[in-house]
Amino acid sequence: MTAEPPEAAALEVAGVTMAFAGRTVLDRVGLVVGPDEVVALLGPSGSGKSTLLQVIAGLLRPDAGQVSWAGRDLASLAAHQRGFGLVFQDALLFPHLDVARNVGYGLKVAGADRGRVEQRVGELLDLVELGGYAGRAVATLSGGEAQRVALARALAPAPRLLLLDEPFGALDRELRDRLAVDVRALLHRLGTPAIHVTHDLAEADLVGDRVVRLSDLSRSV
Numbered sequence: 001m002t003a004e005p006p007e008a009a010a011l012e013v014a015g016v017t018m019a020f021a022g023r024t025v026l027d028r029v030g031l032v033v034g035p036d037e038v039v040a041l042l043g044p045s046g047s048g049k050s051t052l053l054q055v056i057a058g059l060l061r062p063d064a065g066q067v068s069w070a071g072r073d074l075a076s077l078a079a080h081q082r083g084f085g086l087v088f089q090d091a092l093l094f095p096h097l098d099v100a101r102n103v104g105y106g107l108k109v110a111g112a113d114r115g116r117v118e119q120r121v122g123e124l125l126d127l128v129e130l131g132g133y134a135g136r137a138v139a140t141l142s143g144g145e146a147q148r149v150a151l152a153r154a155l156a157p158a159p160r161l162l163l164l165d166e167p168f169g170a171l172d173r174e175l176r177d178r179l180a181v182d183v184r185a186l187l188h189r190l191g192t193p194a195i196h197v198t199h200d201l202a203e204a205d206l207v208g209d210r211v212v213r214l215s216d217l218s219r220s221v
Contacts, residue, residue, distance in 0.1 A: 010035040010193050011056070011161055016065030018051055025051050027218040028065065031195075033161070038187050038194045040208025042201060047214050049197040053163045056195070058082050069160070085159035089166045091150035093138040099125070099149055100134035106157045124152040127186055144175045151183065155190065162187065162194040168203065180206035 011033040018026040025048040033039050043049045054060040056067055058079035067074045074082055093102050101108075103124055104117040112120075125131050128148040138146065147167055154162060164183070168176040184207045187194050196207045204211045 008034055010037075010070060011195075012066075012068045012071075013052070013056065014066045014068070016052065016055055016062045016067065018048070018055060018060065018062050026055070026062070029214070029217045031212070031217050033193050033195060036188070036191050036193055038184055038196060038207060038209045040204035040211045041195055041197045041214060042199070042204045042211055043197075043214035044199055049199075049214055050165050052214070053086070053165050053195065053197055056161075057084055057086050057163055083157075083160045085154035085157070085162045087147075087150050087154045087162070087164045087167045089169045091146040093141075093146060093149060093153075095138055097138070098134070099130070099136045099138060099141070102138060102149055103152045103156055105153060110157060120156055121152075124155055127155075127189070128152045129182070143171050144179060147171070147179065151186075155192065159192065162192050164194060164196040166197050166199070169198070176200070176203055177206055183207055184209075 009032045011031075013029060013031040016026050016029045017024065029052060031039075031052075041049055041052070051060065055062050058074065058077060058081075069082070094105065097105065100118075100121050104121045107117045107120055121134065122131075125133060128151055130145065130148055130152070133145070133149075138149065141149065150167070168179050171179065180203050183196070196204070198204050198207075201211075
């Protein structure tokens with residue numbers, strides 16, 4: 001995988017600094033993501049990878065620096081206004097809703113009509129190879145199936161950027177590798193740029209068009 005940044009940027013992180021209790025977690029981090037690029041962000045546990053994703057998502061406000069989309073500073077936009085999707089290591093599915101209603105939740109909240117929700121849910125379940133699972137209770141899903149549902153839910157509103165925070169960390173090696181390949185292919189099929197956080201180099205190589213180490217992004221500006 002190449003470590004060269006793209007010529008055109010969709011997302012640009014510049015000089016982002018973040019400290020907790022006097023400890024600097026992110027030190028003037030800079031990162032560029034292309035319009036249809038999947039970037040694997042590699043680093044050990046505790047290195048600040050998840051913190052950076054939360055800053056990009058708008059869940060945390062950095063002490064310094066800027067996050068921009070298509071040249072626009074996002075500082076004034078709350079997380080729900082940024083149009084980004086976020087998938088965590090824990091699928092965080094709603095236990096009282098079946099698979100279809102989990103996937104369609106964001107669309108329903110956004111006011112999409114029932115027909116559109118059902119169409120979109122069906123399309124995405126097919127894309128993540130869970131066609132026929134619409135009525136399944138989430139408690140009956142395997143770990144890999146639950147993560148596919150979480151991915152479909154994040155993709156349902158057609159996010160302009162997908163942020164994946166170690167989504168396969170709790171899965172076994174074989175399933176992790178298979179999902180990494182599948183997710184990369186799916187994102188390219190949809191044309192959705194993404195940042196995939198992991199501490200696993202093999203996973204990073206499988207999922208990313210470009211692999212970058214968080215340690216190499218610090219003090220870059």
